[in-house]
Amino acid sequence: MHKLVFAVTIVITLTSTSLAFSEIIYVPDDFQTIQGAIDNSVNGDSVLVRSGIYVENINFLGKAITVKSEGGPAVTIIDGGNAVYPDSGNVVLFLNGEGFDSVLEGFTITRGTGSNI
Numbered sequence: 001m002h003k004l005v006f007a008v009t010i011v012i013t014l015t016s017t018s019l020a021f022s023e024i025i026y027v028p029d030d031f032q033t034i035q036g037a038i039d040n041s042v043n044g045d046s047v048l049v050r051s052g053i054y055v056e057n058i059n060f061l062g063k064a065i066t067v068k069s070e071g072g073p074a075v076t077i078i079d080g081g082n083a084v085y086p087d088s089g090n091v092v093l094f095l096n097g098e099g100f101d102s103v104l105e106g107f108t109i110t111r112g113t114g115s116n117i
Contacts, residue, residue, distance in 0.1 A: 024048055034058050034067060034078065041065050043101075051075040055082050057112075060104075062096030069106035081111035089113030 022044040029050070031037040035058050037047040043064040051071035057080050058067070069076030080091030091112035092104060 022046065026050065027054070028052070038063065038065065038067065049076055049107075053077045053079055055079045057091055057093070059093040060096065060098050060102050062098055062102075064099065064101035066103040066105065068103070072106050073108045076106060077108045077110060079111050080109070080113075089115050 023041075024046045025031065025037045025041055025048070027034050027037050027047060027049045031040060033056050034047065034049055034054055035056055037049075038058060038061060041047060041063060045063075045065050047065060047067040049067065049069050051069070052075075054077065056078065058078065060067075078091055080089070089112055091109045094102060
């Protein structure tokens with residue numbers, strides 16, 4: 001008599017980038033600034049920004065997140081004219097190994113001077 005033995009091993013790995021655990025963070029509802037929302041986000045989260053003018057500079061801090069405007073670039077502006085880091089002049093920074101999963105979408109970016117960082 002032959003015995004047939006089946007062994008099945010299922011390994012499920014959950015990571016912090018899992019969509020099941022992603023969160024939508026609203027600006028200014030949950031945080032007054034876009035940077036505040038980025039600071040409090042984790043990989044896989046989305047930051048949804050309501051229409052308005054946001055006078056700030058933002059840094060993605062290496063996070064794989066989506067920062068998206070709710071109303072589009074005509075009504076959602078990031079104004080870098082009052083720079084938090086005045087020596088940089090950059091309105092948006094991607095300096096910490098951000099990749100294709102770090103997304104900025106639907107904004108008008110204004111009053112930055114740029115730099116050679």
